[in-house]
Amino acid sequence: MRLVNSLTTMQRLALRWRRRGLRVGLVPTMGSLHAGHLSLVRQARRRVGPAGRVVVSLYVNPTQFAPHEDFAGYPRELEEDRRRCRAAGVDVLWVPADAEMYPGGPSGGPSTWVSEENLSRRMEGRARPTHFRGVATVVTKLFNVVLPTVAVFGAKDYQQAAVVRRLTRDLNFPIEVVVAPTVREPDGLAMSSRNRYLSPAEREQATVLWQAIEHVQRRVAAARRSLRSSQLAAEVRRLIQARPSVRLDYVEFFAPETLQPAPQVSPGTHMALAVWVGRTRLIDNARLEERR
Numbered sequence: 001m002r003l004v005n006s007l008t009t010m011q012r013l014a015l016r017w018r019r020r021g022l023r024v025g026l027v028p029t030m031g032s033l034h035a036g037h038l039s040l041v042r043q044a045r046r047r048v049g050p051a052g053r054v055v056v057s058l059y060v061n062p063t064q065f066a067p068h069e070d071f072a073g074y075p076r077e078l079e080e081d082r083r084r085c086r087a088a089g090v091d092v093l094w095v096p097a098d099a100e101m102y103p104g105g106p107s108g109g110p111s112t113w114v115s116e117e118n119l120s121r122r123m124e125g126r127a128r129p130t131h132f133r134g135v136a137t138v139v140t141k142l143f144n145v146v147l148p149t150v151a152v153f154g155a156k157d158y159q160q161a162a163v164v165r166r167l168t169r170d171l172n173f174p175i176e177v178v179v180a181p182t183v184r185e186p187d188g189l190a191m192s193s194r195n196r197y198l199s200p201a202e203r204e205q206a207t208v209l210w211q212a213i214e215h216v217q218r219r220v221a222a223a224r225r226s227l228r229s230s231q232l233a234a235e236v237r238r239l240i241q242a243r244p245s246v247r248l249d250y251v252e253f254f255a256p257e258t259l260q261p262a263p264q265v266s267p268g269t270h271m272a273l274a275v276w277v278g279r280t281r282l283i284d285n286a287r288l289e290e291r292r
């Protein structure tokens with residue numbers, strides 16, 4: 001495995017691969033890799049085959065964090081990530097420097113942004129108004145440098161994946177966007193680099209995200225007709241209020257493609273929620289199914 005820091009080197013490699021007609025899989029990450037990320041790497045390998053190239057980008061992107069968020073404290077563990085990538089069969093681990101990604105600095109520097117203006121507005125976009133502009137901008141930059149055939153994102157960040165799909169289509173990137181299933185701990189908690197922030201007591205309380213999803217799944221599977229989303233939201237709120245360290249940010253029910261709110265919930269509706277567990281904000285989502 002090759003570790004690349006320079007953006008220009010990464011770009012030259014990508015152009016060389018393109019000239020040779022190689023398929024390239026990109027897994028964009030902010031590092032602190034866990035089993036969820038490694039499942040994305042496996043998906044990328046499956047898509048490009050043994051002769052293709054798999055690139056993991058590792059960049060804690062400053063423009064997707066608001067000033068009061070956890071950019072400074074975001075876990076950074078390059079040596080471990082390097083080992084994890086090598087063991088997972090990654091060809092290139094690309095770790096760009098801020099100065100190359102945002103010449104002139106992230107706040108004063110860029111005057112060109114990529115902003116998806118429809119799917120970005122709700123849920124995470126309402127809670128974090130500049131977040132998706134930062135994500136869309138950095139993903140566009142990663143696409144432009146790595147020139148992937150396939151890019152793999154995790155379903156845990158459902159809205160992010162929808163925004164990336166949309167920008168890929170709107171900006172005519174010849175890239176297949178693959179969304180890989182969420183990987184969960186045995187007790188259902190979705191894997192996330194931010195789970196490391198949790199104290200043991202908070203970690204135990206964080207399972208309420210999955211319990212809320214399971215509760216709604218059971219209600220939908222048992223119902224003979226559609227259920228009111230306001231009723232289900234109230235039930236989720238009650239479940240979460242029973243956990244002293246957990247505070248609900250939002251729970252939403254929506255159409256999976258458009259992300260438009262669904263006043264009535266039935267199999268096929270999507271559900272997403274965000275909670276604060278102490279000072280850590282966690283998100284999760286699921287498609288609601290007919291049978292359990």
Ligand code: PAF
Nearest residue numbers: 028029030061135138157
């Ligand atoms: O999901 C993430 O880790 C980030 O939002 C991404 C896609 C790598 C962009 O910085």
